[in-house]
Amino acid sequence: MKNSSKKFNGFESLKSSDKESLELKSIKLPQNDDLIITEVPDSIIKTLESRIGHMCVKKDESDEVGPTCNMASVPGAVTQRSCVYGGARVVLMPITDAIHLVHGPIGCASCTWDIRGSRSSGEDLYKKGFSTNLQEKDIVFGGEKKLFDTIIELNGIYNPAAIFVYSTCVVGLIGDDLKSVCRETGKITKCRIIHVQSEGFRSFNKSLGHQLACDAMLDQLIGTGKPGLDEKSAVSTKKNIPTLNIVGEFNVAGDLWAIQPLIEKMDITVQSTITGDSCVEQIANAHRADLNIVQCQKSSNYLARQMEQKYSIPHLKVNFFGIEDTAKSLLLIADFFQDQHPEIREIVDKIIETEINKVRSEISHYKTRLTGKRVAVYVGGNKAWSLIRAFEELGMKVIMTGTQNGLPEDYRRIMGTVSEGTLVVDDANSMELAKLIKKYHPDLIVSGAKEKYMAHKLGIPFCDFNHDRISSFASFQGFINFAKEVDRAVSSPVWKLTSKYYQGIVKNE
C-alpha cells in the first residue's frame, strides 16, 4: 500500500488551472532490457515500398514522430479497415431505445446488426437489424419513397424514442435526400428521426464516421431535451450535486457498469452516457452536465470539444483500463470539482486505497505467470495506447502497437506512451501482420476478431479486446477480469501442442 500511495503523491500538486489541458501522463515502470527489441532494422519487414513509412521503432525518449498515417490503403491489400458507415454505426449503435435503420441494400445491415457487444440494462431495440433493403428499381427511381414508408411503418410497430437513419454508399450515389425525408417523417410521427450522412466511401478512414455520428448527436439530439422531463438534472441542480457525462464509453461487455458506480460513489450524478447503455432522452439532456469525461478519445474527443464550444462544458480525458490509469482518472475528476466539492477528493482517496489493495492481491498469482511476456497490440481505437500501461501493470511488455486508422495526434499519443524499442505500425494488412508476428514472436496478440484466427494458426495466444469480448475490462474489478482473460489466453496448456510448429513459416513470402 505504501508503494501505491507514494505513486499518487504527484497528483496532489495538480492545479485546477491545469484542468483544460489535463492529460494522463505515463508513469515509467522499471524496464527490462532483455525485452526490448534492440536491433532497429532498416526495413522492418519486406513489404510494398509505399508501406515502409507506415512502420517505425521508437528510438529514444525524444522520438515523437510516429509512422506515416492517415493515408488511403493500397488498393488490393487485405486492409483491416472498415467504412465510414461502420465508423458511424459503432458510435451510435449502443443507444438502446432507438431504431438503427440502414438505408441501403440488405448487405450493409445484415453484416452489421447485433455485432457489437454493447450491453443494455433495459431496452433491446438497438439489437435488432433494420434495413430498407433497396432493390434495383429503388436505385433507378430513387429510394426516398421507400425510406419514407419504412420510417412510418417502423414507428408504427415500435414507437421508438428515435430512429437513426444511416446513409450507405449507393444512397450517396443516387442522391436520396435523407435530411428532408427525416424532417417530413419527424413531423408526421412526432418521433426524433435523425439522419446520419455516413456513405461508406466518403473516406478511407472510418474516423470520419465517428465524427459524422457525433455531428448527428450534436446537431439533432443533444440540447433538445425538455428540462421538465429530466429528473436527474432537476434533482442535481436542487441539491447542488455535481453532474458529468461519460463520453466515448460503449459498454462493451458491461464496461460502463464498472465505471458508473465509482462515479456515483463520489456523489457525482451521471447525467448521461454517450453512448453505452444510453437512452435517447438522456443524451438529449447531456448539455446540462458540468463536465464531460472522455474514455474513447479516438471516437469521441470531437464530441467533447464541440460540446465545450457550444455549451461551455469542459472535458477531461480519462482512461479506465488499468489500475493506475483508473486511479488517476478518478483523481482528475475529484480535482476538477475540488473548489466546490472538496469532499470528493476524500472519497476518491478511500476508493483508491481499498480497491488498489484488493486488485493487487487478486492479480498477484496471474502476475507471476505473466511477468516477462511480450505483447503485440493491433486495434482500431484508443486501445493502442490505453492498454500499454495496463499490460505493464501485469509485468508484461508491449513490443508492438498499432491501429488501423490512427491520425497523427493518435500516434503522438502512442509514441509518448510506449517505451523505447517498441514497434509502431499503421494500417498493417494481414500479410504484414503475419510477417511481424513471425519476426517478433510475441507471447500474446491483442486485436479484433479478424486477426484472432491468424494468431491461433500461428500458434500464438490471442486476447480479444473488441466487439466479441465477454468480460468487462474497465475499472478496478475489470482489471482483475483482464488479468484473468490474459492469463487464460497465455497460460493455457494448448499452446504446448503447437510448440513443435512454433517456428511456423509464413507462406507466399
Added chain:
Amino acid sequence: MNEYKSLPNEDSKCIDLTSCDSGSDTNCNGSFGEIYIPESKKHFAVINPSKMCQPMGAVQALLGIDGAMPLIHGSQGCSTYLRFQMCRHFREPVNISSTSMSESTVVYGGEENLLKALETIWREYKPKLIGVTSSCLTETIGDDMNLIIRKFRSEHSDEELPLIIPISTPSYSGSHVDGYDKTIKSLLENMALQNQANDKINIVPGNISPADVREIKEILELMECSSIILTDNSESLDAPHTGSVSFLPPAGTKINEIIDSANSKASISLCKHANSGAKFLEKRFDVKSISGPLPVGLKNTDKFISAICQIKNCELPEKLEKDRGRLIDTIIDAHPYNYQRKVAIYGDPDVVSGLAGFTAELGMMPAVVCTGAESIRFLDDMKEVAKESGSKPAVMQGCDLYDLQNYIKDNPVDLLIGNSYGARIANEENIPLFRVGFPIYDRMGAQRNPIVGYSAGIRLVDTLANMILEKYYDASGGEIE
C-alpha cells in the same frame, strides 16, 4: 441392392430429381401437397434480415478454389464486414481484398483503383486466380470491369498473369444465394474447355458447410467416383493447425479441374439455387445437369446416391448401405419423441427445404419455413415436401426473422432450426434452437458438423431427439405436458 437402385425413381431420364414422384408412402390425411403462405404484418421494412448480399456468396464460392484471392471492387467496409462474419463463423483466418474505393475514386471512376488492386494482389499475394466481384457502389457508377481487366491484361501482356474472373454481384438484387450461383457460372463461362472426356462427375455444393463438402467427398470416394467439386471449401474454411498461415486457400478446387469440368459425365448441383453453372455446362457442352435436392436425410440422400449410381452404373457400396440402415434404425429409435413435433426452419432455401423433408421423415411437422431469399423454386420445393409428408407448412420466402417470430407467436412450435440470429427468438419464445446454416457464432463446430449424407443424418437425428428429450421430458423420463 436392386431394390435400392430403384428407390428414388424409376424414370432414369429424369433430370430434376425432385420433380419425379418417388411414390410417397406416407399417405396423407388432409391437404395433399398444399402449402400455406402467411401474410407479413409489414410491407416495407426488413427487420432482422435472414439473407446477406451477393458478394458474401461470391466470396464463399471463390474461397473454395486453390490459390484464389477474392477482390471486392467497392468500399473497404464490404470486404471487412464479410471477413468479420466469415471469421467468426468458420473460426479461420479469411482474406478478402478490396479496391478501397473512396470519394474521389467514386467520382472519377474506379478504373485506377481496380488496376492498382490487381497489380498489388498479383505481386504481393501471387494468387492463381483473382475473382473480382462488383458491389452496389461500383455497379451504380458503371465501372466496366471486363474492360478494365482487359486493359490490365494488355498492360502486362508479356508477363504471366493469374486468371482474372469478373463477377457481377450488386447487393441490391438477389442475395448471397445468387452471389454464389453467379460466381460458379462466371468461373465456368470463363474457364471451362471441352476436349477429352473424363470419367468424372461435377459437384456444385452450393453455400454449405466445409464439413458437408468433406462428407460428400467421402461418399464419392466410397463409391469410387472421381469428381470435380465446384468449389471445394473443405480444406480452406476448415483447415488443420500446421503452425503456419496462408493468405490464399492452400487447397481446394484446382484451376485445371474447373477447366476440365466441361468434359465430365454429368454435373450434380446439390443446391437447386446453385445450378446455373451446371445448366451452362449442359447447354454449352452437353454435360448432363442434375439439380438437388440437398442430400439431407434419408430420401434426399437416396436421390443423390442413386443419381451417382445411375451415372456410374454402379451399386451402393456396403459401407453406405450399412450407414443407410443405421440411419433408419436411428429414426425408428427416436420416433416416439419426434412424432408430430412442430418445427420452424429458416435459412438458405435449399438447406431449409432439405431439412423440412428430413424432419417430416422423422415424423415431425415442418410447421413453418422461412427464407430471406426471394424464390419461386423454394415454394415448389416446399410443395413437394408437403406432398410427401402430408403436412401443410406455412412457407415464407423473401421474409425476415421478424416475420418468422410473429408467425411463431401465433402458431407455437416445439423446435427451431436455423442460424445463430434465431437465438433471440428461441430465448424469447422459449423454444430450443438447433443451429445450422450461416452464420453460427455463438456455438462451436459450425465448420465441422455435417448434415448431408447418411452418417451425418444419424448424428442429426440423435441431436434433435436429445434436444426434445432435454426440453420436453423430465429427469425421470416422463413427458412434460
